[in-house]
Amino acid sequence: MIDFSKVKLVVSDMDGTLLNSKGEVSHRFFHLFKELQNRNIIFCAASGRQHNSIVSKLEVIKEQIYVIAENGGIAKKGNEVLLSNFLKPEKVLQLIPILREIKGANMVLCCNDAAYIESKDERFIELFQEYYHSFEVVENLIETAKTIPVFKVAVYHFESSENYIYPVIKHLNKEILLKVSGKNWLDISDEKANKGNALRAVQQLLNVTKAETMVFGDYHNDIEMMLEADFSFAMKNAHKDITELAKYATESNDNFGVEIILEKLVKN
DSSP, rough: OOOOOTEEEEEEEEIIIOOOOTOOOOOOHHHHHHOOOOOOOEEEEOOOHHHHHHHHHTGGGGTTSEEEGGGTTEETTTEEEEEEEEOHHHHHHHHHHHHHHHHEEEEEESSSSSSEOOOOOOHHHHTTTOOSSEEEOOOHHHHHHHHHHOSEEEESSSSHHHHHHHHHHHGGGSSSEEEEOOOSSSEEEEEEEEEHHHHHHHHHHHTOOOOGGEEOOOOOHHHHHHHSSSSSEEOOOHHHHHHHHHEOOOOOOOTTTHHHHHHHHHHH
């Protein structure tokens, strides 16, 4: 039996974790959120998604929660920006031609108010809208990158980001942060922009320690934030690297893995 009595902050990834395979947050979670509030336990959503996309999934509680978006590129409470980490413009301009050469790769420039794509692949554009609600299709991402600051470059491959995108750019991993964030997605950020650094900033703001933090995750972009919590849970559907790293395990995202643990937390 795990003693959850110290927990003051719960942090959950979204895709593959809090969201089920249909991209939905359960009613069970929203009921449990009220229970967390009653116990003065704070909730934070931490995702590679765009901020607008995260809060659209958590619309009814968006003013009461902390949000880490773009894999730590930005953290907000309501409309207040707590931190932001942009990629250096020269790095973005260096990356775009390299990524264009990868067959089947679709690029997204993730910026403050919108995401930008140049892909004409209708299948990708339809899928991409699940993750990016505010977006614009442009002719040339290089022109966009010259004038608009970029939090992150997200790249999608229909077969495998780990097999087809990462090998082409892995030589850059000493200059920028490369994260395989799902079967099909790879995220490229400033080296300081990860969920762990963003979570540390939130913890400091709230005066909450690692020993008082609970985290849920499933993929490589959750690694750093797993290390910032004594109560780290890997989903049953998690990548094996996360399963090995996390201190604890729970059920899959389709079997209420987060909610099962939260139910135990609020009964503690």
